[in-house]
Structure formats: C-alpha cells, structure tokens
Amino acid sequence: MREWKIPACAYRFGAAGSALLLFFGMSYLYRYGDRDLYEHILRSDGVLPFRFPFVDISGALAAWECARHGVDVILSDPCDVLHRGYNYSPAWMTLSVIPLGVEDTTWVGWGLDIIFLLSLSLLPPPRRLLDLVLVLAATLSTMVVFALERANPDILVFLLVLATGLLTEYRLFMRLFGYFLGLVAALIKYYPAMVLVVAFREQVTTFRLVGLAIVGAFAVFWVEYHVDIARGLPNIARGPYNTDLFSAQNLPFLLGEVAGNATASPLVERVAARGLYAALVGACVAICWRLLRFGELCAALASLSGLERVLLVIGSAVIVGCFFAGQSVGYRGVFLLLVVPGLLTMSRASRLELRNLGLGTSGIIVLLMWSECLRFALSRALERFGMSEALVGQLQIQFWLLRELSWWWSVSVMLAVLADFVLGSPAVRSMSGLVDRLVTRAR
Secondary structure, three states: OOOOOOOHHHHHHHHHHHHHHHHHHHHHHHHHOOHHHHHHHHHHOOOOOOOOOOHHHHHHHHHHHHHHOOOOOOOOOOOOOOOOOOOOOHHHHHHOOOOOOHHHHHHHHHHHHHHHHHHHHHOOOOOOHHHHHHHHHHHOOHHHHHHHHHOOOHHHHHHHHHHHHHHOOOOHHHHHHHHHHHHHHHHHHOHHHHHHHHHHHOOHHHHHHHHHHHHHHHHHHHHHHHHHHHHHHHHOOOOOOOOOOEOOOHHHHHHHHHHHHHHOOHHHHHHHHHHHHHHHHHHHHHHHHHHHHOHHHHHHHHHOOHHHHHHHHHHHHHHHHHHHHOOEOHHHHHHHHHOHHHHHHHOOOOOHHHHHHHHHHHHHHHHHHOHHHHHHHHHHHHHHOOOOHHHHHHHHHHHHHHHHHHHHHHHHHHHHHHHHHHHOOHHHHHHHHHHHHHHHHHO
C-alpha cells in the first residue's frame, strides 16, 4: 500500500492559504450573506465585532483626514467615528499628504488584511504534520482574527517588521534598508523599536554606524515631536487586568488589588503589587539564566536557519518589550507568529529536554493566542450548566491565573532567546574581550 505524503506546497502555503480562504468567505458573508451569522462566528471565536469592519484603520485614516484640515487630533478626532484621541506617533501625521480618508476604510482595510495573510507564506514553513497543525492554529487564532477584523495598524507594523527580518538574509545594502524599515515602524508606533536589536548581528564597525544612525534619528524625532508625544501617551490603551490585555502588570497588580481590598489599605495594595512584581521578574530572570546555562539551548539556537533565528529574535523582542512596557491589546499577539517557527524547529532536536521546551512553549503560545476564545467559551459553558456564582468565579480565577503564568513562562523563554542573541553578538564579544584585556593589564 502506497503511503500518502503531504505535498511540500501544503507546508509552505497551507496555513496562509487556509486563512485567506476563510477571510474571503467571511468577507462574502458580510457583504452578501447573513451578517448575523458573520457576527455569531466572530463572537464564537472570542472577537466582539464593531458595527462595521476595520474600525481601527478607519481611525488612522480619520487622523489623516482631519490633519489635512488643520485639526489637532491628539486629544480628540472629530473625523473618527468614535472620536478617539490619536495615541500613535505624531510621525503618522506627516503622511497625511496621502489622499486617503474615512471613506477609503473598506478597501484599505481589506487590502491590508490580504497583504498580511499573503505575507505569512514568507515565514519559515513547518516540516511535519504536527508543526503544520500548530502553525495553522496560530494563524487562525483569536488574536489574528481580532487584528484582521479591526484592520489594526499593527498589521502594517507587522509587515514592516517581517520585511526587516527577511532583508537580513541579503547583502549589507539590503540589510541597511531593512533596519530603515524597522526604524520607520518604530517611529509609527514606538514599540517596534525593540526590533532594531537585530542590528547586533552585524560586525562591530557596521553595528556602531547603524547604532549611531538609529540614536540620531530618535534624537531628532524627540526634539521635533516631544510635546505631541507627551500629549498622546495618556491615550495609550489600558484597562482591567483580567481582559484580553496582556502585560507583566496583570498578575501582580490584580492580586495586589485583591490584597488591598481585603485589608482596606492602599499601602498594602502597593506593597503587595510591587513585591509580587519583583518576585515574578526575579523568577523570569532565574528561568532565563537556567535556560542559558543549558548549553544545548544555545547550540540549538545557533543551528537554526538564518531566517528562523532572526524572526524568533525579532518576535521575542517585540513581545518581551510590550509585555514589560505596559498593557497591550490582544491583537498585538500577531507577532507571536514570528516566534513559533523557530520554536518548532527546536522541538525536532535530538535532546528530549529541547524537544519538550520547543514543543511545549509552542503549544502554550498557541493556547495564549486562543485565550479570549477559551475565556468566552468557559463563561458560556458555566452559564449553560447553571453552576453557582462562587464556583463560576473560582473557575474563572483559575483560568486567568493559568493564562498569566503561561505568559510569564513564554516571556522567560523569549528573554533567554534575546539574551543568547545579544551576548553572542560580535559587538558584545568585542566588548568582553576589551574588558578582559583591561583587567589583565590592571593586574
């Protein structure tokens, strides 16, 4: 009997192609079919749809539209359907000369989503059926669907970041252009500045020149826009610690609130929150250190293909930076798509511990990307079975606690990936050699 074999193109295009087909199907359903069914599917997936698709890119286009009329959109934007203050970089306003506005929302959002889905075929392909299943699950996850439904500008940033990673595989001129794209992404939404850590892969002289150029660009940007930056920062999303927002603050701060409410003491709340935060950061650093001491991990990271490792580093940098910088809305988890391929390659290592680390962390990340769907499904299931409020509350707390601990574990692994990349870079090795020579001379 002949064994059936999955064609290679299915591994390369399977996840992106499936997502693209579903996207076209949902687009048809919204435009020509049953919109109630459209909304029911999204809600079942853990996404609460707005009254029309692509509301986030609509806000960005509204900012351009009002800026062309001389309106200050930072605190409130009358061109936006929600009158949201513009909380992205003021550099976005410099592009308002592009003749796009709110009336272009549908085709801009639709086109941006399609380009994003097509770009996923450029990621390193899975090499076995289990990997393909996990990549497909990540691609169709709640975080990705949420980003697509809103056509959030993070999709545009993802494309710039992916381009930065892809260009690192070419000659110096193309790599420099990639760093430029990463810089553009950082000037648009701040947090992609973490992506520029990839410049550590360069030789010392090139790294210094690139570093000086980046620092100079940020300095000019700050001098030009620091007032508007300060005005826009309060508009950055923040909210309760038990929703789809992911952050290092969620676990310690919510438990601190509980402690403060139990004792009716704001001082206890602050001390408990800060103490728990410090303990969690310490545990994260300890896990990172332990992983780095595990020599096989460093060897496995070095054995990844160039693109796998660069995307793993870039994705880890974005997620780790966002995790510790503040609260991020769930759709920013699309950058986890860059992390999964490298971890799955590690899961095929000969050493059992490495296989467990790569596969286990990949599985945890996929579950995190589906966490809002799972959270809503749990709530619906508990309501359907008519459980007591006390039991429902306990189960929801346990789910939340498990989710937050999963975030801390995943971030610890990604932090180890970043540390290995930076510590092994030519610039850091050169600096270590210089320090060793100075110490030797001093003796």
